[in-house]
Amino acid sequence: MTQDRPNNKAARGRFISFEGIDGAGKSTHIAYVAELLGARGKTVVSSREPGGTELGEKLRELLLHQKMHLETEALLMFASRREHIAQVIAPALARGDWVISDRFTDASFAYQGGGRGLDRAKMEVLEHWVHPALQPDLTLLFDVPLEVARARLDATRTLDKFEQEQADFFAACRGEYLRRAAQFPSRITVIDSTQSIEATRARLAGILEHLL
Numbered sequence: 001m002t003q004d005r006p007n008n009k010a011a012r013g014r015f016i017s018f019e020g021i022d023g024a025g026k027s028t029h030i031a032y033v034a035e036l037l038g039a040r041g042k043t044v045v046s047s048r049e050p051g052g053t054e055l056g057e058k059l060r061e062l063l064l065h066q067k068m069h070l071e072t073e074a075l076l077m078f079a080s081r082r083e084h085i086a087q088v089i090a091p092a093l094a095r096g097d098w099v100i101s102d103r104f105t106d107a108s109f110a111y112q113g114g115g116r117g118l119d120r121a122k123m124e125v126l127e128h129w130v131h132p133a134l135q136p137d138l139t140l141l142f143d144v145p146l147e148v149a150r151a152r153l154d155a156t157r158t159l160d161k162f163e164q165e166q167a168d169f170f171a172a173c174r175g176e177y178l179r180r181a182a183q184f185p186s187r188i189t190v191i192d193s194t195q196s197i198e199a200t201r202a203r204l205a206g207i208l209e210h211l212l
């Protein structure tokens, strides 16, 4: 038995989510954060939403490529999340591992709420149903103007259903992300993702130091 593991039970791990509009640069930095935490002796579980489980990846395929009613979309996002929490996030945190997730519930508020206009109260019902007692310990919100995100996307890949949306959709998503960052300032840290990749890494290292 060690001092920080009383009764042989691991201390709860930490949960970090990555957010931002498509093309903001969050995927670019996830591997770096995983490496940084690993170098500090943490066991890291790296995952994503929608997805992260066998069922969740099937739901992701539908969500990213099939047109559906807005409420169906929101419900499937939270169905994927429910499975992800049950199978991946909660067990990992209980083991003492660190979980980093490419998106979590802030993305539903930003995309289905802000972008598509689903009533925020409905989203809050789903949030309280699916994870009444769980929130990320830290959310890194990669923020860039729409033109920067669009230019980065256009330069790199074939666009999925969300990425094909127009500028006003992403403006509303970004607005909702920033509104939530103002509402939950102790959880959500806004990263100016117009900076170079090196400068962003340095900022991330500084932020993570506080959690370690």
Ligand SMILES: Nc1ncnc2c1ncn2[C@@H]1O[C@H](COP(=O)(O)OP(=O)(O)O)[C@@H](O)[C@H]1O
Residues within 6 Å of the ligand: 020, 021, 022, 023, 024, 025, 026, 027, 028, 029, 142, 152, 153, 156, 193, 194, 195, 196, 197, 200
């Ligand atoms: N700070 C940055 N400066 C310049 N290009 C970047 C920066 N961050 C990411 N990129 C590039 O932008 C593109 C989209 O980044 P990505 O991390 O996939 O975005 P997201 O996961 O947020 O959709 C990639 O080609 C990536 O190399």
Ligand SMILES: Cc1cn([C@H]2C[C@H](O)[C@@H](COP(=O)(O)OP(=O)(O)O)O2)c(=O)[nH]c1=O
Residues within 6 Å of the ligand: 022, 027, 048, 049, 050, 064, 077, 102, 103, 104, 105, 107, 108, 109, 111, 112, 160, 162, 163
């Ligand atoms: C988790 C989540 C994602 N999304 C959307 C945002 C993204 O456009 C898409 C997939 O996210 P992401 O994995 O960031 O896409 P990519 O791998 O192409 O970078 O799903 C929602 O609309 N609501 C949600 O709750």
